[in-house]
Amino acid sequence: MLKRSILIATTLAPALALGACSTGTKNRGLESVHQPVVSRTDFVFDVNTSGNNLAPGEAQRLAGWMQSLRLGYGxxxxxxxxxxYGNGIRDDVQSQIGRYGLLLSDEAPITGAPVQPGMVRVVVSRMKAVVPGCPDFSRVSQPEFESNTSSNQGCGINSNLAAMTANPGDLVRGQPGxxxxxxxxxxxxxxxxxxxPASAGASAGTSGGKN
Known part of the structure; x- marks a missing residue:
């Protein structure tokens, strides 16, 4: 009985090893399965109005809120x-975001609650690009019997692309030419x-070459 159990275990060992090799992320082509995913977050800020302009002190509150968000390109x-008919309000808000080199968009995204009377809502939409699941070493590189490329292929270049893109929305729709x-x-x-200007290291290297 003991000898028979050993023979069965010896026979099943290669099959179990082959089954273990087929686990992990499958990447059957040259194009990586790890691609940047762009998400959007909307930040809202309600300010009081006075006629067709912002109420006194609201411009300062709005400026502080934008500074806390670190408003910037993208x-x-x-x-x-x-x-x-609130063109004056648009001008007041534009004067604040103009300090960051931005322009007001014509359409505001839909928010969760209605705007209260006597107030306007400033919406800042910010996009972020990440590559989920990276790094990915879930699949062994050898032996490979299914002709898969590395499970980590594309993680480096696509993660760098997502991090370097100033406006992540360009990954969804590029800028018009x-x-x-x-x-x-x-x-x-x-x-x-x-x-x-030349750095100190470059200047030292140049003077050393002349000597």
Whole structure:
């Protein structure tokens, strides 16, 4: 009986090993299964109005709120204003977000609660791109009997792409092209590099070469 049990275990061992090799993330092509996922978060701030302008002191409150959010490029700012004639309010809010180099969007996203009378809602939409499931070493690289690429393939490059994209929304829909080419804009990065002052290390290396 003992000999028979040993033979059965010996026979099943290769099958169990092959079964273990087939676990983990399957990546059957050259394109990685790990792709950036873009999510959006809406931040809302209600401010009081006085006629067609913000009430006294509300501009300062709004400025402090935007500073706490660290408003910047890629953020989308809109106003949910029931008053169709509140152009003065738009100008007041635009003067605040203009400090961050942003412009007001024409359409505000839908929020959870209605705007109370005598108030307007400022909505800041912020997108974030991440690559879920990375790093992924769930599948052994060898032996590989199903012709899968590494389960971690694409994690590095796609995670870097998600982190370096200034506006994550561009990963969903890119910026429209322009029919006008501006040479000054295209060579701006080169000019900044050439006009940058030499560092201490570079100066020391140059003087050492002359000696």
């Amino acid at each position: 953020d989308r700012v809109a106003i949910d204003d029931p008053n169709p 322009s029919g006008v080419t501006d040479p000054a804009q295209s060579t701006k990065a080169i000019e900044v590099y050439r006009k940058a």
